[in-house]
Amino acid sequence: xxxxxxxxxxxxxxxxxxxxxxxxxxxxxxxxxxxxxxxxxxxxxxxxxxxxxxxxxxxxxxxxxxxxxxxxxxxxxxxxxxxxxxxxxxxxxxxxxxxxxxxxxxxxxxxxxx
Amino acid sequence: xxxxxxxxxxxxxxxxxxxxxxxxxxxxxxxxxxxxxxxxxxxxxxxxxxxxxxxxxxxxxxxxxxxxxxxxxxxxxxxxxxxxxxxxxxxxxxxxxxxxxxxxxxxxxxxxxx
Numbered sequence: 001x002x003x004x005x006x007x008x009x010x011x012x013x014x015x016x017x018x019x020x021x022x023x024x025x026x027x028x029x030x031x032x033x034x035x036x037x038x039x040x041x042x043x044x045x046x047x048x049x050x051x052x053x054x055x056x057x058x059x060x061x062x063x064x065x066x067x068x069x070x071x072x073x074x075x076x077x078x079x080x081x082x083x084x085x086x087x088x089x090x091x092x093x094x095x096x097x098x099x100x101x102x103x104x105x106x107x108x109x110x111x112x113x114x
Numbered sequence: 115x116x117x118x119x120x121x122x123x124x125x126x127x128x129x130x131x132x133x134x135x136x137x138x139x140x141x142x143x144x145x146x147x148x149x150x151x152x153x154x155x156x157x158x159x160x161x162x163x164x165x166x167x168x169x170x171x172x173x174x175x176x177x178x179x180x181x182x183x184x185x186x187x188x189x190x191x192x193x194x195x196x197x198x199x200x201x202x203x204x205x206x207x208x209x210x211x212x213x214x215x216x217x218x219x220x221x222x223x224x225x226x227x228x
Contacts, residue, residue, distance in 0.1 A: 031213075031214055033215065033216070041221075042204060042218045042219060042220045043158075043218040044218075045215055045216070045217065048213050048215060056213060058215075092157075092158075094216070096214060099210065100165055102146075103148075103206075103208075103216045104160075105157055106157065107157045108157060
């Protein structure tokens with residue numbers, strides 16, 4: 001299994017500002033993903049963080065709004081840009097070691113935009 | 115597009131009752147299947163997983179699930195629920211192609227009455 005640390009664990013931000021969320025894994029992982037879990041809802045995949053190249057975004061998510069970095073096999077960041085109250089959500093980092101293992105999740109970052 | 119459908123959004127049971135939560139997916143190729151649980155205030159945890167082999171898989175805490183390929187289903191069962199099983203349950207599917215993304219169903223909130 002992998003131990004995932006996310007920072008910050010929670011934050012309250014003003015609309016129009018940006019927040020960068022960090023995801024650190026205790027071992028090298030092949031795959032890293034970012035999800036959003038809006039209040040009372042399921043997990044929605046935002047993007048796949050690709051090491052050394054641009055992230056792959058899902059329909060409805062764009063790089064200008066959610067820029068992602070992944071400089072190495074153990075670390076990634078997700079930025080929520082120009083925030084609005086609709087961005088209030090839990091943002092989760094997820095990793096998988098390979099095709100034959102399940103995805104592991106961090107504790108998430110609870111973001112409130114006021 | 116690939117989708118995961120969970121039939122029940124809210125389930126209320128008494129202790130010792132049997133549980134079955136339905137899950138269907140739309141992808142026709144090879145898939146990996148998962149059930150995750152999220153206890154109140156906690157992060158996602160894996161209940162069980164199916165990659166190949168015996169379609170009846172057993173997970174933690176007495177849960178099991180059966181993969182029926184012809185029905186594109188992966189229903190979760192437990193013969194006798196406990197109050198501590200109160201949680202939200204998510205069915206998830208990962209394709210063998212397309213970047214190994216894990217897609218989640220909408221979730222089922224289970225409340226077990228003591």
